[in-house]
Amino acid sequence: MNITMNSSYKLNNNYNNLNNSRQNRQKAQSFTGISSMYDRFCNQVGVHVCRPIFNNQVIGKLGYLLRNSENAIKHFLAVGSAITSGMYVKQTLSNKDMDKDRKKTLAANQTFTFVISTIMAYTLDSKIKNWWKKKHEQYLKLSPEGSAVWDGMTKKNAEIAEKNKSLPKELQRQKWSIDDYIDKFGKNHVMDEEALTKLKMRSKGFGALRSILVFGFIYRFFVPLAVVKPTNWICNWYLENKKKNAAANPAESADKA
Amino acid sequence: MNIQPINYNFTRKKRLSLEYEQAPSSGFKDNNAEVCGQKNNNSGYNVNFSGGLHNKSEAAAKSFMEKLMNNRGFDWLTGFAGEHNVAAASLVGLFLAGGLRPALTISLPGKKDKEDKIYAAGHSMASGLIGFGFSTLITTPLDSGIKYIFKDANKMRQEDFDKLSKEEIADYMRQNNGEAIPIRKLKKGLTIVSDKVDEINALKHQLYSVNDFVERGKIYAKIRNLENIVKGIETSMHNVTEWVIAIPRAALTIALIPPILKYVFHLEKRPKQKEVKQEPVTQNLQNNDAFSQNSQNFVKSSMNDFMGGAK
Structure with a gap:
């Protein structure tokens, strides 16, 4: 009987597990340039556009109405x-x-x-x-x-x-x-x-x-x-x-x- | 009477085995294409021939679904639909209104002249393209922005963190694989969510001191209800943009259809003066006949052209 372990699969390989914040940080640093600029732009859109528009009781009530919706x-x-x-x-x-x-x-x-x-x-x-x-x-x-x-x-x-x-x-x-x-x-x-x-x-x-x-x-x-x-x-x-x-x-x- | 010779698998150059000649009354379930003909075996004859390969039909059906779900493109689509609901809906609209519907409109037989069908198809394609482009451009950054402020609102506020005891922090660390407790950054953030999150945190805090089974059950139910409301708010925020952009999108679609038809599809219809004079209103009623109007009245006729649903 042959048993093959798939070491390329992250769960089976402890060294590939990005399970601590340090490794995550290092990984995040690799995404620079346009993508990070776009992310920052989107974050600003969230703070300055989405928050004033959506932070109201109408959305709160909608959320309440849809709380059990499948x-x-x-x-x-x-x-x-x-x-x-x-x-x-x-x-x-x-x-x-x-x-x-x-x-x-x-x-x-x-x-x-x-x-x-x-x-x-x-x-x-x-x-x-x-x-x-x-x-x-x-x-x-x-x-x-x-x-x-x-x-x-x-x-x-x-x-x-x-x-x-x-x-x-x-x-x-x-x-x-x-x-x-x-x-x-x-x-x-x-x-x-x-x-x-x-x-x-x-x-x-x-x-x-x-x-x-x-x-x-x-x-x-x-x-x-x-x-x-x-x-x-x-x-x-x-x-x-x-x-x-x-x-x-x-x-x-x-x-x- | 038992007539069987027509039930013959030509493709395999082989006579059917006895188990198929005599229909199995019970015992095992066979899903092969050749079993299709066995329904009539009780009546003594069998004239149905499925023509399929042995052991292939169900496997083929299964493999289609599996192939689709195994496809990387499908993975991308599900990921996209999970992150950007409105843009995914318009992408499906692009496929249906921009691809499938025009193809069917052109291929369907009808009394209408061919030119009308081409225009209807072009109209449909243009509306699909603009709907997708506009929705994606507007909603994608909004979705990402919502995700950012929503994630922040779901974190604990500094005051609550300061109140936590060492045991509670250790308990949290144990439960979350040693990860640090995330603290809210935005002070003037999404209060409709952060208020609920604070309420949830307070209820969770209560659980440390309550031992009564019934009371704990009630607290759990309250927490679950609040979590469901937060989830409902998230869905609402992501999807309410569909309502906000519905009117400008429709207006833009109508305004941009003529130039798109002209420059992208190279379609330009000459106005049928006689018909316009005779029955100017009847033409409006025809869903795909907007372009048979005078080109100056195009925007108005396109508006009247709509017959319901999200075009």
């Missing part, structure tokens, strides 16, 4: 889309070149399309949630660090579930999501700080990618190709019908006008 990005994408759609609806309604009926129909069409696409996106996102979780596990387990972290989380959650059986509801503990677990206990499994940061970002990104892909697919691909045309047909059909009715009963339409 993948909060989807809500931001939906509201972002609502803002864009709202802007276009407003623009349509204030357009002087269009006649009144057409304006209203088009605005209703835009709103209707937004509502349909948002419902579709939320539904699809929740439908693939479990499948994506399996893929998340599969993805993390491709690396030994990820595998260790995932197994650690499973073990911890099993312990919590076991404890919760004998506890009243108030004292029952929440299970750990993989991102929270990496934040809290990642250090216990991955010694290399750089590897841990990368793992954290990738895990977070994989989770976020689900909503990003689903909402992007619905808003940027499916809806413009598949939903816009049928809603346009409905609008045109409605307007034609209205014109026909107006032509058939000119007296009524004149009264309304």
Whole structure:
């Protein structure tokens, strides 16, 4: 039986472990020039731009509302889309070149399309949630660090579930999501700080990618190709019908006008 | 009646083995492509032929996902999505609106003339490119800046550090592999987060003196709740930029589509004067027909062109 130890892998090689602040400092010093200038610029942006903008109670309340949200990005994408759609609806309604009926129909069409696409996106996102979780596990387990972290989380959650059986509801503990677990206990499994940061970002990104892909697919691909045309047909059909009715009963339409 | 000869693996120049001729009622699960034809075996005949190689179909499906996830590019994408949510969303938008949608628009059969389709594709590509460029340029430094002030706000303040006993410091060092306790640098930092962090630290401090199981449980629950709020604030800060830039991005997209179409895609449509005179409003309703308007009214028609969703 041959046993080969992979000494190039940092966890197996103590000399490669960047596990103390001195080594980290030395490593950080090697990144000079443009990258450090950009970092300093970003830090200044954080202090002088981001802090005054984001340090308010609105963000605090948003954070409170989203405290138990599993993948909060989807809500931001939906509201972002609502803002864009709202802007276009407003623009349509204030357009002087269009006649009144057409304006209203088009605005209703835009709103209707937004509502349909948002419902579709939320539904699809929740439908693939479990499948994506399996893929998340599969993805993390491709690396030994990820595998260790995932197994650690499973073990911890099993312990919590076991404890919760004998506890009243108030004292029952929440299970750990993989991102929270990496934040809290990642250090216990991955010694290399750089590897841990990368793992954290990738895990977070994989989770976020689900909503990003689903909402992007619905808003940027499916809806413009598949939903816009049928809603346009409905609008045109409605307007034609209205014109026909107006032509058939000119007296009524004149009264309304 | 048992008709089997059609279920023959031509690719391997070999007759199927007996185990496939007589369908396994139970015992083992076979995922090979050739098993597709076995569903009808109970009825006495089998005419389905999958045509796949033995032991290949499931392996191929698996390897596609594994290949994708093993790819360095995918690693980069997940890392990018984790760090820059808004820019990643616009990158996906670039792929879908800038690549896939135009390709499908051009390839779809339809009564519309070819020129319209090319313009629609160019329009879509331009909007994808501008959306990605603008979002990335604006949000990437903002994300890094947020990360910096957020990291600082998560550290302990000097006054709290001074109150710590030697045992508590030793306890911290033991738990964190001998790392020094990080102290906040910015005095006027992100107070919405640092207030919560101070509260969490105070609660953790309480845990040293409380021994009652129920009380400890309540403190743990409070800590977890506060940590979740901090996490929610972080997500909000990174993603609220999507709302802030939504309107200027849309305006910029609309304003820059004509020059991009002209200079990058070399597309310029001549106005159809007759059609404009006959049905100026109907043209507006068509999602991809903005360019059939008079070029002077282009910006307005592009605004009307939008039909919902984040374009």
